[in-house]
Amino acid sequence: MKKHTITALWNDIPDDADDLLVVRGGFRSYLCLCGKHLADRDAAELHAMETNQCTTCLGTATEQIVPNFSQRCTSCAGTGRRKAQLSWELAYAEAEAAITVDLVRSLITPLTGPFQLSQVADTVRAVLGLPVGRLPVGPRVRDVLRQLEAAGELVLVSAPDELLRGTTVVLYRDPYWQHASE
Numbered sequence: 112m113k114k115h116t117i118t119a120l121w122n123d124i125p126d127d128a129d130d131l132l133v134v135r136g137g138f139r140s141y142l143c144l145c146g147k148h149l150a151d152r153d154a155a156e157l158h159a160m161e162t163n164q165c166t167t168c169l170g171t172a173t174e175q176i177v178p179n180f181s182q183r184c185t186s187c188a189g190t191g192r193r194k195a196q197l198s199w200e201l202a203y204a205e206a207e208a209a210i211t212v213d214l215v216r217s218l219i220t221p222l223t224g225p226f227q228l229s230q231v232a233d234t235v236r237a238v239l240g241l242p243v244g245r246l247p248v249g250p251r252v253r254d255v256l257r258q259l260e261a262a263g264e265l266v267l268v269s270a271p272d273e274l275l276r277g278t279t280v281v282l283y284r285d286p287y288w289q290h291a292s293e
């Protein structure tokens with residue numbers, strides 16, 4: 112069987128480049144192991160889909176965010192496979208239905224002072240009786256907390272773990288938030 116792992120070839124990124132565009136697949140073209148050149152992100156994702164590979168990491172199992180930083184692909188649990196990515200998406204949808212914004216809000220309301228993502232995720236698992244690994248609880252809880260942060264209910268109080276592009280593209284592994292009123 113032919114291998115279709117797709118790697119990114121980075122162009123020069125100007126200092127004033129749109130950070131969102133950099134992170135979302137801009138400023139690069141792609142080359143597949145089968146020899147096919149793929150001009151942009153859309154073409155690369157399409158080829159990944161045709162060859163049953165994860166459309167996030169394009170079969171490489173690592174997600175390259177900026178030229179000097181990549182991490183294990185979470186969309187496909189580091190397998191590079193489309194099937195794993197689709198099951199992750201289903202599991203995420205299940206987590207989304209089970210872990211509502213109201214549930215998370217009710218669990219963090221009594222907390223005074225900063226609380227950590229992993230701590231809230233553990234509480235959610237305990238309340239719903241979910242064993243570790245059953246559903247993507249952490250990613251869902253993170254999304255809910257970010258949503259509450261965007262709505263002004265919470266304030267992120269951690270410093271980023273990685274600065275990927277100055278201070279505009281940063282990475283938080285297990286951040287802390289606190290209620291905005293505190």
Ligand SMILES: [Zn+2]
Pocket residue numbers: 114115116143144145146147158162
């Ligand atoms: Zn190919």
Ligand SMILES: [Zn+2]
Pocket residue numbers: 165166167168169170172173184185186187188189190191192196
């Ligand atoms: Zn992947």
